[in-house]
Amino acid sequence: MEALDPQIREKIVKFEEFINFKLKEDLRILEQQLDKKNTEVLEFQQLKDTIKVLKENKMDEKGFKTKVDIGQNIFMQAQVDDASKIMLNVGLGYYVEFTLDEALVLIDVRIKIFNKQIQNLKTEVAKTNAHIKCMLIGIRELQGLDPKTIDD
Amino acid sequence: MSAQDITKYKDFLLQQMFHKNIQENERHIHNLNQYIASHQEVIKNLQQFGNELSIDCLVPMGKLAFFKGKLTHTNELLALLGDEYFGKYSQKQTIELIQRKIKRAVDALKDFEKQNESLKKQLSLAAESGAMESQGKENLDQGARIEEYWDEESLEKWKAEHKVRMQGHSKTPQTQNVLSDDEINKRLDELELEELILEGKEKNNDNQIIEKKVDKLDDNEINNIIKTDNKQPETQGAILQMNESILSNKENKATIIVDKEKKNYCDDSYDTDHGIKIHFKHSSKAPVFENNPNKIDSPKDISNAFSMPVSILKKSNSNNTSINKSVSLPDNHQLPDTNENRSIYSEIVHDIRETSQKSENKNATRPMSKFKRERKNV
Numbered sequence: 096m097e098a099l100d101p102q103i104r105e106k107i108v109k110f111e112e113f114i115n116f117k118l119k120e121d122l123r124i125l126e127q128q129l130d131k132k133n134t135e136v137l138e139f140q141q142l143k144d145t146i147k148v149l150k151e152n153k154m155d156e157k158g159f160k161t162k163v164d165i166g167q168n169i170f171m172q173a174q175v176d177d178a179s180k181i182m183l184n185v186g187l188g189y190y191v192e193f194t195l196d197e198a199l200v201l202i203d204v205r206i207k208i209f210n211k212q213i214q215n216l217k218t219e220v221a222k223t224n225a226h227i228k229c230m231l232i233g234i235r236e237l238q239g240l241d242p243k244t245i246d247d
Numbered sequence: 248m249s250a251q252d253i254t255k256y257k258d259f260l261l262q263q264m265f266h267k268n269i270q271e272n273e274r275h276i277h278n279l280n281q282y283i284a285s286h287q288e289v290i291k292n293l294q295q296f297g298n299e300l301s302i303d304c305l306v307p308m309g310k311l312a313f314f315k316g317k318l319t320h321t322n323e324l325l326a327l328l329g330d331e332y333f334g335k336y337s338q339k340q341t342i343e344l345i346q347r348k349i350k351r352a353v354d355a356l357k358d359f360e361k362q363n364e365s366l367k368k369q370l371s372l373a374a375e376s377g378a379m380e381s382q383g384k385e386n387l388d389q390g391a392r393i394e395e396y397w398d399e400e401s402l403e404k405w406k407a408e409h410k411v412r413m414q415g416h417s418k419t420p421q422t423q424n425v426l427s428d429d430e431i432n433k434r435l436d437e438l439e440l441e442e443l444i445l446e447g448k449e450k451n452n453d454n455q456i457i458e459k460k461v462d463k464l465d466d467n468e469i470n471n472i473i474k475t476d477n478k479q480p481e482t483q484g485a486i487l488q489m490n491e492s493i494l495s496n497k498e499n500k501a502t503i504i505v506d507k508e509k510k511n512y513c514d515d516s517y518d519t520d521h522g523i524k525i526h527f528k529h530s531s532k533a534p535v536f537e538n539n540p541n542k543i544d545s546p547k548d549i550s551n552a553f554s555m556p557v558s559i560l561k562k563s564n565s566n567n568t569s570i571n572k573s574v575s576l577p578d579n580h581q582l583p584d585t586n587e588n589r590s591i592y593s594e595i596v597h598d599i600r601e602t603s604q605k606s607e608n609k610n611a612t613r614p615m616s617k618f619k620r621e622r623k624n625v
Binding site for chain 1 (some may be wrong): 309
């Protein structure tokens, strides 16, 4: 490599540090958030499916039997007599009792919100990726160009 | 990278390994404790459930929802046996199963704790003895852990090298080159001749001493005697200083002369030749433990000042004394590699250790004088 202006070299180092310590870190955090949201959507989707199955089989009226984990993979039989009401987690550990139809509506809304959030996160990820790309192009230009032609 | 750096790095790695193991063990212990606690919780719950026919509860639906329901068939349980297989158990059987699990966990916990304890002990022991921080402690010989690895080949090589080193030391500390047999014989002849000449001169001096009683000698005459006695120019300064101390302290006079004579001609035959009887006694001066080689206050200092250039003819003699010393203090030695300007003493100690290790095979454990060895070989 040709001998570069020390100022430019310093700049390149700064850019690289910014990419590695800021942008890539941001990307990592964003991906974590995206993962979390995706799992939540999945859980809501599953719950929705269960409720649908319950309704299809008219279990909300008859009630149903199930196995409950009482800890360390030991299951005990449980009987649900009244399956028309369901307690839903509305956040921060609070549960509200809904009928199954209400629950379905709520779950749909939640899934929509989550999908939007996921969209936002995805654009954020794309932006960060683009920034990294831009920085890399910029660094390449700094290295390739004659230092005299560059004005700050 | 210097040898010091390497040992430092090794210590660092070792320490890191210990810490890593301890940390890992602590993690295991923590997990096991949690495992035991949660199983005990299950037992408690089971005992409670067993008291009643049915219990109201919230039946979970996924992670996000519950149904209101109740637990039925409280004496009928499905327990995971592993690998997706479940067994149907009664409440009592389940509790027994869980207790077996807890027992196994407790055993494992004990093992981990024992291991951790021993690891910590090792670490603290190493830190105490200085093996972990050899740079921090200057005296390597104070309880430092000394490890040497060897095999037959390296041992033989070391022995050969050691022999060469010992030969170098037996002459003067400066001459490192090895002399051939012829050269050694030649040198031996020279030295014998020299000794004969010295003995001749000595007798003249002895006559002077015999003429007058030792304790009535004038200081000047003592000076003369000492000066004519003195065949070693490098000790002149020390002798002059010694004379001053003689002037100041008449008590030391006899002892000083004796010391001087002893240092120069330590042959047993010497005393019998001229028939002087010298009585040794402790000087009245209080012992001073100062390491100033140029200053002479007591007979001990003189001995120190003159003990440096020892005639090689007396080697076997001095060897024996230092061997006795070293046998009583076996821990007080240093590794040859760690000390650049090692003393003959430590060399001898190594030699002794070496031979004592091999003594099962070989009878000759007693170190022989070089000259005796030479004569035997010839």
